[in-house]
Amino acid sequence: MEHTTSIFLEVVLLLGGGIVAGTLFQRIGLGTVLGYLFAGILLGPVFRVVADGEEILHIGELGVVFLLFIIGLELKVGRLWAMRRQIFGLGLAQVVLSGLVLAGVAFLFNFAWQASVLIGFGLALSSTAFGLQLLDEAGETNTRHGQSAFSILLFQDLAVVPLLAAIPFLAPASGDTAIDPVEIAISIGAVAALVVGGRYLLNPLFRLMATSGAREVMLGAALFVVLGSAMLMEAAGFSMAMGAFIAGVLLAESTYRHELEANIEPFRGLLLGLFFMGVGLSLDLAVVMRDWLAILALTPALMLCKAAIIYLLSRAFGETGNTATRVSGLLAQGGEFGFVLFTAASAGLLISEATASFLIAIVTLSMMLTPLTTWLGRRLSAEANGDEEVLDEDFAGAGASVLMIGFSRFGQMTAQVLLSSGTDVTIIDSSAERIRTAEAFGFRIYFGSGLRKDVLEAAGIRKTRLVAICTNKRETTDRIVDLIRADFPNVRLYVRAYDRSHALSLRARGVDYEIRETVESALAFGRATLDALGIExxxxxxxxxxxxxxxxxxLKLQEAEGFYAGTDMITNRVVTPEPLVKPRPALKDIERSPTDDDAGASPEDGAPIKRRRGRPFGGRRRDFGKVQSR
Structure with a gap:
């Protein structure tokens, strides 16, 4: 009974500590991850009120499993294939280069080459839990730097499998190191079973359970799929997180994807927070106190080394300086799989227990510094807020009478006019945030850039009757117009102009129709002002x-004679009582000043207009009975 009470007390303390620390650190801008770490250190190594930190860490690893499952749900096989260059190019290069450099450093510290290899590649891994959690909190998972970071982390998770398999071969006391064909067959069979089952069995299974109407059954099925696939992959020699990720990818096309995500999300958040607290609980303060100076020196050195390598490789693979800076700041830390590797290496006599504890302390401290390095990466980035979210370019069902490019406030009003008339419209936009907002109001928008010929063709430009370009920036609009005029010269172009000079340049480009974005709204505003002043x-x-x-x-005169033509047509002072133009001879008999006798006259051409009492236009009178443009 006392033992049960003790367990419940530890659970309550962990929940309370996580709530308080997570809320406090989030409020001061440091993020919940650092708050959970801090709570774990206080409850474990400092006050020793919670024991069994390693057990809690193992339970918390399920949070990483659920996290990767949810990430898999957001990715389709086509999207993964599109990211193959980043995953197997940038990810592979990062693991190999970082591992070799850090192994060389370990060799200089008089470690055997076998131990140096394991230490180097173990430290080359970054924290999937920290990296993805920080991206998720900031809403940056689908940004350019978020996708690059995810690609590196995904390959690192794949690399854990051969690294663990290499320990028996590197261990000096290893016995039989022959490759077992049965184990290889089991691994291949497990992957094949997961792929086949996920493709052909999961959707019918969820459809059957959904018809029962029992919500708890769907919840149980979601947990069963995640944990079952994770355990299957672990039995095959892979990581549990990788199994959950594969299951998520296989269910990404499922109609039950959103319900699965909603069911798993609470468990993901709770268990991931428990994982971070477990990291803090398992910190060996004795090792930290004994070698604190070396740990304080080597941890920043490790993070600087990894950040530099990741930055250079990101640039080499075509990323911008801003993206490379953000990725290097996010992935400079050691990873949770380092705990597994160093513990297994200690059991295999590759390194001593003291060395394993020392390395784990460095990894833990680097994790604690991750929010700081992420913040520095954001600050050092010259355009930290310019990283656009990336969505799938899926143009299934595209193709309509009108192709609209750009869906900001101007495009939204134009689309309502077209849709209200029954006109079918295909809309593309390159802002993921705008697309998500528009979809909440029922609009169907495709993600894509109008600056790319392949996107325009996929959106059905060859079949459309008219292209409406409603983009915000003048430079972007001009580039789209030039592209369409060059590759699709027969398409009619209706274009939103930024200002008067832009309208003239669009006319020179041969667009069929252009309008300045503020003309009609300014005229309507002025018309309402006249009404408020008492004008009839x-x-x-x-x-x-x-x-x-x-x-x-x-505007027509400017198009023919230059920008400064027609300045006499601008009304830039209070009008005088005289007519705008000299009266025609045939109208002289009716062109007269208004008198009281005209009170009942009808407002025909040439007839004076009945005015309200009071004198608008500063008390001056003017006859607009026959207004003509100059």
Whole structure:
């Protein structure tokens, strides 16, 4: 009974510590990850109120399993194939180069070459849990640097398998090191079983359970799929996290994907927080106190070395300086799989227990510094907020009478007019945030850039009757217009212009129609202002229409004679009582100043307009009975 009470007390302490520390650290801007670590250190090594830190760490590793399952749900096989260059190019290069460099450093510290290899490649791994959790908290999982970081972490998880398998071969006291063909067959069979089952059995299984209407059954099925696939891959010699990730990818196309994610998400958050607390609980303060100076010196050196390698490799693989900086700051730490490797190496007599504890302390401290290095990477990036989210370019069902490029406020209003008339519209936009917002209101938008010919073709530009370019930036609009005019010259172009000079440049490019984004809204605003000042409705309409016509005439004159032509058409001072133009001879008999006798006259051409009491235009009177544009 006392033992049970003790377990419950530890659970309560862990929950309370995680709640308090996570909330406090999130409020001060350091993130919940560092808060969980801090709570674990206080409850374990400092006050010793919670024991069995390693057991809690093992349980918390299920949080990493659930996290990778959810990530797999967000990825499709096609998306993974599109990322193959980053995963098997950048990821492979990072593991190999970082491992060799760090192994060379370990060899200089008089370690045997076998131990040096394991130490180097063990420290080359980064923390999947920390990296992905920080990306998730910041909403940066689908950014460019988030995708690069994920690619590296995914390959690192794959690399754990051969590294663990290499320990018996590197161990000096190893016996039989022959490759067992049965184990290889089991591994291949497990992967094949997971792929086949995920492709052909899971969807019918979930469909059957969904018809029962029992929510707890669906919850149990979700947990069964995640844990079952993880254990199957572990039995095959792979990591549990990798098994869960494969299961998630196989279910990414499932119609039950969102329900699975909603069921798993609470467990993921809770267990991942428990994992971080377990890292803090398992910290060996005795080793830290004994070798604290070496740990404090080597930890920043390790992180600087890894950050430099990741930065250079990211640049070599075509990433921008901003992306490379963000990725290097995010993945500079050691990883949780290092705990597994160093413990296994100690059991295999590759390294001593003291060395394993020393290395684990370095990895743990580097994890604790990860929020700081991530923040530094964000600060050092010249355009930290310019990293756009990346979504799948899936154009299934695209192709309509109108292809709209850009869906900001201008495009949204235009789309409502077209859709209200029953016109079918294909909309593409390159902002993932805008797409998510629009989809919440029921719009169907495709992710893609109008600057790419292949995207335009996939969106159905060869079949469309008209292309409406509603992008925000003038430079972007011009590049899209030039691309379409060069590759699709027969397409009609209706374009949003930024300002007057942009409208003139678009006319020079041969667009079919262009409009400045503020013209009609400014005219409507001025018309409403006239109404508020007491101007008669019909007079206000004539004034507004006169300004519109003179503006259009001036634009045509500027197109022919240059930007500064037609300046006399601009009304830049208070109007005088005289007409805008000299009256025509045929109208002289009706062109007269308004008098009280005109109160009942109808507002025909040439007839004066009945005014309200009061004198608008500063007390001056003016006849707009026959307004003409200059």
């Amino acid at each position: 409705d019909e007079l206000a309409d004539r004034i507004t229409e006169d300004v519109r016509r003179r503006d259009l005439a001036r």
